[in-house]
Amino acid sequence: MKATLGTAVLGLSALLGTTAFAQDNTLTINSFGGAYEEAHRACVITPFEAATGAKVNVVTAYSADAFAQLRAQKAAPQFDVIHFSGGQEIVAAAEGLLAPIDKASLSNAADLYDFAKADLANGQGPAYSIAAIGLVFNTEAVPAAPTKWTDLLNPEYGEHLVLTDISNGYGMLSFLMLNQVEGGDLSNIQPGLDAVGKLLDAGAVVVSTSPEIQQEFAQNDAWIAPYASDYAFTLRKAGLPSGFVQGEEGTPASYITANLVAGRPNNELALKFIDLEISAEAQKCFAEALRYSPTNAKTELSPEVAADVAYGEAGVAGLIRFDPATIEAHRTAWVEEWNKAIAR
Template sequence: MKRLTTLLATASVLAASQVSAFAAEITINSFGGAYEEAHRKCVIDPFTAETGADVKIVTAYSADAFAQLRAQKDAPQYDVIHFSGGQEIVGAEEGLLAPIDASKLTNAADLYPFAGANMDKGEGPAYQIAAIGLLYNSDELAEAPAKWADLMEPDMAEGLVLTDISNTYGLFGFLMLNQVAGGDLDNIQPGLDAVKTMLENGAFVVSKSPEIQQAFAQGGTFIAPYASDYAYTLRKAGLPVKFQQGEEGTPASYITANLVAGRDNQDLALKFIDMELSPEAQACFAEALRYTPTNSKTELPEEVAADVAYGEEGVKSLLRFDPAVIEANRADWVVEWNKAIAQ
């Protein structure tokens, strides 16, 4: 009888632990569409399979997710929150995000140094990079464009499409052109002057990424500064478009995974972040969407590597324009941009 009681007690403990494991849940945001599909395939489903924990997904882009985080400061819904616009810098300063001990992440040691530089301050690690470079029609151009400065050549203008700086990728491309023209974040006039000249020579401006696809598809357009992942999108649409990093540097949009402060299941949240940093998850994302991996041990096939900033050589030219400065000035920059392109 005593042995039966012990067995029943053990069974009850096991059953309770199984219920607890399957009842465990974290809440994250993802960006919807193809991104969310890849997120499920590369991280969420493997995480659930390994831990038994459910992942509740709120579809919210960076700005909206950050607004929610601020509004819910005293009772946040998110355990892990993802940003692509640098919101983690402000979130860490405001105490909305928790510092991350790198020793609790098995993949932290394999990250490129820039990717996890401020985890101890609450800024989550970058688990992907959207690299901004030169998209070009390989049927129209015999050689890949080597430099951002090439876009300023008069004979490039007739086939050049620029993207409005209300679009983040368009903004990063413009800031790179501004830097090459001699400007910086305190002075965007050199970039504006360069854009005026490009437009006078035949370039034109679009506002959204589908318009870039339309421009390439209609013919006449053979080069555009934009994100590496979109070159892949265009090729899937049957267009002969490739991605090239410019010699002067590659603007980078960091996609970060952040630990929310004030939640009671941070160990589980950290495990989720750690899985996002794994070479397997990052290779999966690169295969699906052509984002640049931040784990140095990520191995990519040649055709995928050609579309991203890959390996030590590829990532050493990545540069990040200060998100705080961009946030403080963006509205004014848009006004100046609109004046410039209207002339």
């Protein structure tokens, strides 16, 4: 990672040139804590501070909490750059809490895949990483490596299948994909609920958190779980034989976005920070550290890392983004129906 960080610092230094910032040389951002925040500091924050002399104040806040703070601070926002992973930027932009971004103000915007920069002019910041949802599996235990979402219905998996509760964001996306391959859509989740009922009857278990998935793989002979690509890497680091595959029918995606907060005095500096986040160097660092999928087409990954993410034109072609606004509008009702389905 040191080489990557050095490259990021050099790249940012070239990007900034000799630009002087007349405004306050301080940014306030949020990050998501834990291993993510460690990578965020290593891949972006520390190189940015080193290259600019700026100070980055980090508030540890996940997407929902960060959005609540942004709303509460509407009259006097405290964040300069705010990061979301649950689609909150769609609502925040509609409410005028985020500032539109001119693509010309980001030197790396031209290198982003189109989906990652589609709504900059509307105030939705660029996606700088993707959590790709697919099939995490025990490479030594499965009779054959899965290739598609309908493989989850394979009777051979039975009691070796782990599902994640839809109160978990990755669990929600996994369920919606299962619902889709079973013939449902965001207006009808019954096919997915019916499929879950069959899987539970066959012995599948439901967990709520990532550590519980690891426990199932480590102690309870789990073979397969629909979940995010980064977690296969987490399992492997824990000494468990695990792989990740994108299902042939498509790959649900959680977009991690960097957004410019409206009403702040130092947007120029904030845009430089966002520009580093979308750079190929920073995204390579994130992929190596956490196995998040890059959105910059120029990001170059080793075969080992590339195997764990949605990589390149072919890898991102199958990405599916279920509308976050629709999910949020129906979340309470869907959770209620889900709870009824798993109450057995």
